[in-house]
Amino acid sequence: MKLFGWFGDKALHRGVHVPECKEQTAHLPIRRMNFPPVVIVPMSQHAGTPAIPIVKEGQEVVRGEPIARPDGFVSVPMHAPVTGKVERIALAPSARGDLSLAIYIRPYPAASQEVLYGEPQNIDQMSPEEIVRAVQETGVVGLGGAAFPTHVKMKLPEGRTVDTVVVNGCECEPYLTTDHRVMVEQPRAVIHGTRIAMKALGAPRAIIGVEDNKPDAIQALRDALAAESAITVEAVPTKYPQGAEKMLIEVLLGREVPSGGLPSEVGVAVFNVATLAQIGDLLPRRQGLIERVITIAGTAVRKPGNYLTVLGTPIRWALEQAGATEQAASVILGGPMMGPTISSLDVPITKGVTGILVMARDSFNSRHTIFPCIRCGACVEVCPLHLNPSRLGMLARKGRYEEMESDFHLMDCFECGCCSYVCPSHIPLVQYFRVAKQMNRERKARHAAASA
Amino acid sequence: MGPPEPGYLPQLCPIPHPGNRVGKPIWQELTVADLVLASAIMGALGVTLGGILAVAYRRLYVFEDPRIDQVEAMLPNANCGACGSPGCRAFAEKVVKGEVEPARCTVSTRAAIVQIANYLGVSAGSQEKRVARLACAGGANVALNHARYTGWQTCRGAALVAGGGKACSWGCLGFGDCARVCQFDAIRMNEHLLPVVDEAKCTACGDCVEICPKQLFSIHPVSHRLWVACRNLLHGEAAEAVCEVACTACGRCAADAPPGLIQIVHNLAVVDYSRNSLASRAPIERCPTGAIVWFDEHQGPVKGAEAKKITRKSALPVAVADFPRN
Numbered sequence: 001m002k003l004f005g006w007f008g009d010k011a012l013h014r015g016v017h018v019p020e021c022k023e024q025t026a027h028l029p030i031r032r033m034n035f036p037p038v039v040i041v042p043m044s045q046h047a048g049t050p051a052i053p054i055v056k057e058g059q060e061v062v063r064g065e066p067i068a069r070p071d072g073f074v075s076v077p078m079h080a081p082v083t084g085k086v087e088r089i090a091l092a093p094s095a096r097g098d099l100s101l102a103i104y105i106r107p108y109p110a111a112s113q114e115v116l117y118g119e120p121q122n123i124d125q126m127s128p129e130e131i132v133r134a135v136q137e138t139g140v141v142g143l144g145g146a147a148f149p150t151h152v153k154m155k156l157p158e159g160r161t162v163d164t165v166v167v168n169g170c171e172c173e174p175y176l177t178t179d180h181r182v183m184v185e186q187p188r189a190v191i192h193g194t195r196i197a198m199k200a201l202g203a204p205r206a207i208i209g210v211e212d213n214k215p216d217a218i219q220a221l222r223d224a225l226a227a228e229s230a231i232t233v234e235a236v237p238t239k240y241p242q243g244a245e246k247m248l249i250e251v252l253l254g255r256e257v258p259s260g261g262l263p264s265e266v267g268v269a270v271f272n273v274a275t276l277a278q279i280g281d282l283l284p285r286r287q288g289l290i291e292r293v294i295t296i297a298g299t300a301v302r303k304p305g306n307y308l309t310v311l312g313t314p315i316r317w318a319l320e321q322a323g324a325t326e327q328a329a330s331v332i333l334g335g336p337m338m339g340p341t342i343s344s345l346d347v348p349i350t351k352g353v354t355g356i357l358v359m360a361r362d363s364f365n366s367r368h369t370i371f372p373c374i375r376c377g378a379c380v381e382v383c384p385l386h387l388n389p390s391r392l393g394m395l396a397r398k399g400r401y402e403e404m405e406s407d408f409h410l411m412d413c414f415e416c417g418c419c420s421y422v423c424p425s426h427i428p429l430v431q432y433f434r435v436a437k438q439m440n441r442e443r444k445a446r447h448a449a450a451s452a
Numbered sequence: 453m454g455p456p457e458p459g460y461l462p463q464l465c466p467i468p469h470p471g472n473r474v475g476k477p478i479w480q481e482l483t484v485a486d487l488v489l490a491s492a493i494m495g496a497l498g499v500t501l502g503g504i505l506a507v508a509y510r511r512l513y514v515f516e517d518p519r520i521d522q523v524e525a526m527l528p529n530a531n532c533g534a535c536g537s538p539g540c541r542a543f544a545e546k547v548v549k550g551e552v553e554p555a556r557c558t559v560s561t562r563a564a565i566v567q568i569a570n571y572l573g574v575s576a577g578s579q580e581k582r583v584a585r586l587a588c589a590g591g592a593n594v595a596l597n598h599a600r601y602t603g604w605q606t607c608r609g610a611a612l613v614a615g616g617g618k619a620c621s622w623g624c625l626g627f628g629d630c631a632r633v634c635q636f637d638a639i640r641m642n643e644h645l646l647p648v649v650d651e652a653k654c655t656a657c658g659d660c661v662e663i664c665p666k667q668l669f670s671i672h673p674v675s676h677r678l679w680v681a682c683r684n685l686l687h688g689e690a691a692e693a694v695c696e697v698a699c700t701a702c703g704r705c706a707a708d709a710p711p712g713l714i715q716i717v718h719n720l721a722v723v724d725y726s727r728n729s730l731a732s733r734a735p736i737e738r739c740p741t742g743a744i745v746w747f748d749e750h751q752g753p754v755k756g757a758e759a760k761k762i763t764r765k766s767a768l769p770v771a772v773a774d775f776p777r778n
Contacts, residue, residue, distance in 0.1 A: 072771055077525060091685065093621070095488070095613040096614065096615060097611070097613075097615015097616065097621055099621055099685070099686075148720070244572075286502070302777075316776060319775060319776050320776040324775040324776060328775045340613070340614060341613055341614055342614050343598055343601075343614035343617060344598055344619075345775075358775075368602055368603065428604045431603065431604055431613075434612050435608045435612065438612075438665075439608075442662070443662075
């Protein structure tokens with residue numbers, strides 16, 4: 001029967017089976033983390049233009065109050081995660097390694113966890129445009145890691161329609177269990193958020209896709225749905241990168257998003273479950289996104305778990321709560337396949353951080369020697385987008401970056417890391433591709449500047 | 453293999469072929485008439501096509517100045533692009549047209565430039581020598597690393613992983629992408645893993661400017677002698693905590709310089725090169741960290757008298773993040 005499953009339409013044909021490592025935290029209920037001594041709210045926690053601070057140094061802010069306004073449509077506001085005083089507005093380290101503008105807030109010692117800011121609003125009477133505006137007001141972005149502003153996805157370009165909202169509950173990255181716990185513990189919020197997304201997009205149906213390694217989440221959602229027929233829950237096979245939106249659309253609906261295109265071109269919009277849970281929770285109360293669930297796990301952590309953390313919590317504080325063992329050597333924000341390793345523990349938790357992995361020195365292969373490509377084709381077999389990573393890698397080694405983009409579809413690569421994962425020669429292919437994309441972007445910017 | 457048996461494919465293979473011993477050899481089959489006919493057809497074809505070529509040569513003729521080839525031969529043919537043209541041929545075309553002066557080629561020797569100028573009967577022109585300058589002095593002995601990067605050993609690769617291990621997020625990563633990309637061998641990595649530009653060899657082609665992930669290189673005329681070798685935007689102690697030779701934005705250089713020459717912008721001293729004629733060594737003298745230097749014609753970059761002396765030769769230990777244990 002397994003064999004038939006391989007050829008069935010519900011399987012991702014490429015990708016890799018990675019060790020799931022989720023048993024560490026999958027059964028642990030979400031716990032609230034204490035307020036840190038200082039909260040750092042960067043103005044750029046999302047894809048798009050950074051927000052603009054609207055508070056002054058020394059000002060008192062109330063938990064939930066807007067402290068920065070969006071700069072344009074592809075931008076979101078920021079809200080005060082804690083009641084306290086704005087200590088300073090200064091540069092703060094980011095996961096990318098650069099410094100960006102952030103608001104430092106020192107919480108009052110007796111600050112409450114309760115959110116008093118906000119007023120109820122009736123979503124049933126709102127038009128799609130009003131919902132899009134209200135979603136922007138909440139500051140919600142894709143909580144699955146990409147941090148793309150959600151309201152932008154809810155606003156369709158002229159002449160496009162969406163017939164299906166796909167809710168992404170795959171969580172295919174190893175170790176992470178935040179979406180899993182959100183589905184198990186807050187299925188009603190997920191479903192409520194799904195209804196709001198359907199209303200904003202005018203979509204008649206929604207499918208919640210959950211990997212089949214989370215039967216309790218599937219059951220919780222089905223129980224909460226009861227007789228609702230417009231929303232269905234479907235189990236999809238567990239395989240990395242099932243949670244990539246193009247992969248998920250193909251597996252659930254059999255539609256292929258064109259190269260360089262958006263899901264709306266095939267009538268689909270994809271949202272992460274945690275994103276919709278937050279929208280379902282915040283929108284009726286007209287509140288802003290100020291906290292999120294993160295998984296703290298890894299091979300060198302004492303108290304792994306799923307923590308509800310205020311945004312802006314420094315990683316150092318989060319690790320003080322969870323504890324790191326003597327072997328702790330590296331910290332990854334997000335999953336081990338795509339998440340960035342950070343170089344400073346002063347980086348704050350932002351909207352796109354799904355988890356913190358604390359890894360021991362011996363948890364990874366020390367893949368430091370790069371051997372020549374032996375043309376085994378393993379990377380070609382696993383690339384979910386049917387690219388030729390081997391060829392791309394060779395071109396990258398020669399610095400032929402433009403050719404990679406014009407002839408070998410470099411820009412389709414979404415850096416899932418399958419090719420690097422399987423490469424027996426330890427070639428850091430994804431790193432090559434990211435350098436290539438960066439070089440091409442810089443070259444184009446130079447040309448644009450020269451011709452302007 | 454011997455000859456085929458007699459009677460092998462007897463009458464079935466009438467086509468004469470040298471390899472086919474059954475029919476007659478080809479030279480016995482062909483008549484003189486055949487040869488004449490074939491020659492006539494080929495000859496006619498040749499004459500017709502030749503005629504078309506001859507007409508096309510006349511009709512579609514494009515005059516190209518023969519001097520372009522000559523000038524191109526006199527150029528170094530490095531195709532580096534430092535002159536702003538896409539390669540030496542394009543530059544030669546512009547020189548012959550008189551759009552640019554021969555001296556614009558910064559790779560050629562002065563003698564070669566004069567030779568081109570004499571050949572074309574134009575003035576060689578004077579192009580001030582331009583070189584690449586690095587806006588960082590944070591070698592391994594003075595700049596702190598707060599993480600250990602062990603992956604693909606290139607600056608571009610390291611910069612992708614949380615900006616590399618350097619505590620100063622603007623600083624040089626020291627993996628030498630610039631030294632590898634330089635076609636003229638003008639950049640070498642010194643003992644503190646900092647690139648050093650050999651001004652005599654540098655042609656200002658700009659390859660290092662493009663490859664540096666931190667955008668630390670820029671092309672400057674050699675007359676820009678006042679140079680801020682830092683990009684750190686932190687203030688005071690915060691800057692000095694990550695690198696001993698960082699610009700702390702104390703403002704002494706700006707105070708000592710003629711008005712407007714140096715300004716502190718976002719916690720960094722910035723030299724306004726449009727007022728370069730006012731520049732002197734005075735502003736560097738009181739710099740406490742030696743972040744602002746004077747490029748001396750003979751000695752290279754010189755620090756001010758009050759700059760702290762860096763005596764450490766070895767690399768600073770990596771100050772790896774102290775994990776909170778609980």
